[in-house]
Amino acid sequence: LVRLRQRLASSQGALGRGLLGLLSRDKLDEDTWESIEDVLLTADLGVAPTQQVVTNLRTRLRVEGGAKSGERPDVRAVLREELIALVDPGLDRRLAVTGDGNPGVLLVVGVNGAGKTTTVGKIARILVAEDRSVVLGAADTFRAAAVDQLATWGERVGVEVVRGGEGTDPASVAFDAVKSAVDRGIDTVIVDTAGRLQNKAGLMDELGKVKRVIEKQAPVTEVLLVLDATTGQNGLVQAKVFSEVVDVTGVVLTKLDGSAKGGIVVAVQQQLGVPVKLVGLGEGPDDLAPFDAAAFVDALLG
Ligand code: GDP
Numbered sequence: 001l002v003r004l005r006q007r008l009a010s011s012q013g014a015l016g017r018g019l020l021g022l023l024s025r026d027k028l029d030e031d032t033w034e035s036i037e038d039v040l041l042t043a044d045l046g047v048a049p050t051q052q053v054v055t056n057l058r059t060r061l062r063v064e065g066g067a068k069s070g071e072r073p074d075v076r077a078v079l080r081e082e083l084i085a086l087v088d089p090g091l092d093r094r095l096a097v098t099g100d101g102n103p104g105v106l107l108v109v110g111v112n113g114a115g116k117t118t119t120v121g122k123i124a125r126i127l128v129a130e131d132r133s134v135v136l137g138a139a140d141t142f143r144a145a146a147v148d149q150l151a152t153w154g155e156r157v158g159v160e161v162v163r164g165g166e167g168t169d170p171a172s173v174a175f176d177a178v179k180s181a182v183d184r185g186i187d188t189v190i191v192d193t194a195g196r197l198q199n200k201a202g203l204m205d206e207l208g209k210v211k212r213v214i215e216k217q218a219p220v221t222e223v224l225l226v227l228d229a230t231t232g233q234n235g236l237v238q239a240k241v242f243s244e245v246v247d248v249t250g251v252v253l254t255k256l257d258g259s260a261k262g263g264i265v266v267a268v269q270q271q272l273g274v275p276v277k278l279v280g281l282g283e284g285p286d287d288l289a290p291f292d293a294a295a296f297v298d299a300l301l302g
Contacts, residue, residue: 015043015262016300023075028061044232045263049086049270056082080297086266088293091275095222095250095290097127097188102218103135103181104188107174108252109207109242110226112195114235115254115280117146119226120192121153122280122288127188128157137177137191138163139170139210150192156285170194170206171213178217189218204245211246224277226252227268229259236267243272254280257287262300265291 018039025032033054040050057078064073098104106123108116117140124134136154140146144166154161162177174191181189193210196203214220225248227239242248251268256279265276279296281287 015039015260016302019079020076020301023057023061023079028058033058040263042261043263044261044267045086046233046267046270049263049266053082053086076301080301083297083300084293087269087297089269091269093250093275093277093291095277097132097221099218099221103178103186104221105178105181105214105218106188106190106222106224107193107207107211107214107220107246108190108224108226109193109246109248110195111228111235111238111242112143114195114226114228114231115252116140116195116226117149117153117192118283119224119252119254119278119280119288120150120190121157122285123190123278124153124159125157125285126288128159132187133185134159135177135181135186135189136161137174137189139174139177139191140194141166141168141170141173142194142196146192146194171209174210175213175217178214182217203241207242207246222250223248224250224252225272225274226254227264229253229256229261229264232259232261232264233267236264236271239268240271243274248272248274250274250277252276252278252280252288253291257281262296265296 019036022032022036037050037054040053060078061073096104108120110116120136124136127134136150136159138147138150138161141164147163151161151163162173162180164173170193177191178189193207211220223246225239225242228235251272251274253265253276268276276291279289279291281289
């Protein structure tokens with residue numbers, strides 16, 4: 001939590017400080033409200049959520065200010081409540097890392113460069129620290145470098161990586177990884193997949209096949225979509241394609257340490273209808289945290 005605050009404070013602080021500064025002005029005139037909208041839009045909150053939060057803030061500051069005439073409402077508290085309500089629409093953020101009599105199977109998808117392989121390594125690290133047994137499947141067989149990178153993570157974290165030769169069918173690697181976990185009573189399998197943004201039909205064929213083949217062994221308990229926070233609304237458009245071809249159950253928002261666009265959390269959840277479950281806060285093995293809405297908003301507001 002301390003790390004979350006530190007990492008976010010540097011990149012996101014401008015958002016919170018900007019809003020608090022504007023809302024604390026003596027007179028909240030139309031220009032000020034426009035500036036508030038600009039700050040929210042710049043943080044990639046999206047148009048509809050921005051309008052919603054501005055309307056709520058206007059109403060509450062007027063009503064709560066009027067109730068105790070002469071006294072200024074606690075702007076920070078009102079803003080904090082509104083942002084938390086926006087970021088936390090009551091979605092279940094628990095990660096399904098175990099199955100019912102089977103291993104938990106986590107399928108990790110997303111465009112190349114989003115941080116999939118790194119995230120797979122970091123999740124494995126957390127599970128190992130919780131004394132769970134883990135196997136990784138290197139199903140991004142189109143990029144030899146990706147397989148090697150996952151193998152390096154496996155060594156670093158101390159878990160086995162199931163891999164095929166270059167160009168092996170990704171589905172067969174995924175199958176082997178899950179089979180090895182089922183046979184040996186492993187708790188969790190995490191499967192890294194290819195993220196080539198080929199046409200939608202190709203992607204659907206490939207990921208669909210990977211999922212179908214895995215499910216001959218054990219149900220997929222979690223499909224995690226990895227999304228680079230620094231790519232903002234554009235990244236979200238690409239990410240949507242994945243959610244159209246597989247049933248995404250949660251989002252991992254990476255590189256939040258390097259982005260001032262924390263509003264993307266809200267946009268992601270509204271547009272994909274699934275919770276942000278984890279956030280990436282750096283390149284190191286411990287730089288992954290469960291997403292906590294209140295802590296996130298507190299970090300924004302400094
Ligand atoms: P993949 O192609 O989706 O598997 O992406 P990679 O896991 O190879 O990550 C791409 C780059 O992003 C690498 O240089 C990672 O170290 C970096 N990266 C991944 N997650 C984070 C994060 O949370 N913060 C930062 N700053 N860098 C990250």
